[in-house]
Amino acid sequence: MPYFFAGRLESGNVCEYFVMMRYFHSLGIRDHDRVLYDMGVKEKEHEVYFLEVIKDEPWLPWFERIFSWGVERSVNDVGLNDPYPVDNGGDYCPGYKVEESRSVSDR
Numbered sequence: 001m002p003y004f005f006a007g008r009l010e011s012g013n014v015c016e017y018f019v020m021m022r023y024f025h026s027l028g029i030r031d032h033d034r035v036l037y038d039m040g041v042k043e044k045e046h047e048v049y050f051l052e053v054i055k056d057e058p059w060l061p062w063f064e065r066i067f068s069w070g071v072e073r074s075v076n077d078v079g080l081n082d083p084y085p086v087d088n089g090g091d092y093c094p095g096y097k098v099e100e101s102r103s104v105s106d107r
Contacts, residue, residue: 001063003053003054004057004063004067007050007051008067008075010043010044010046010047011069011076013043013046013047014044014076014093015075015076015097017036017037017043018036018040018076018078018089018090018092018093018096019093019096019097021033021037021040021090033086033089034086040078040089040092041078041080044078045080047074055071076092076093076096078092
């Protein structure tokens with residue numbers, strides 16, 4: 001189970017970097033795109049690693065239904081096989097933390 005929860009955590013961590021990239025872009029800052037992109041991809045690699053370890057566990061489908069992460073579900077939309085270019089990294093995770101960002105901008 002620790003691998004499951006680590007993988008679930010990493011799946012969300014992926015989006016944190018791409019959302020930060022969008023926030024920076026909204027301020028006209030693009031100097032950190034490469035490092036944010038690379039960190040987001042590294043988190044995806046971690047997610048894939050943990051999923052690989054547990055993918056054949058009999059309890060995984062049950063956990064996937066409860067926690068919305070597993071073989072069929074991910075918190076992010078990052079694909080390692082056909083990644084977006086760095087300049088488009090901010091296009092990943094379009095709905096991630098939308099509600100939280102709205103509440104911040106409404107203040």
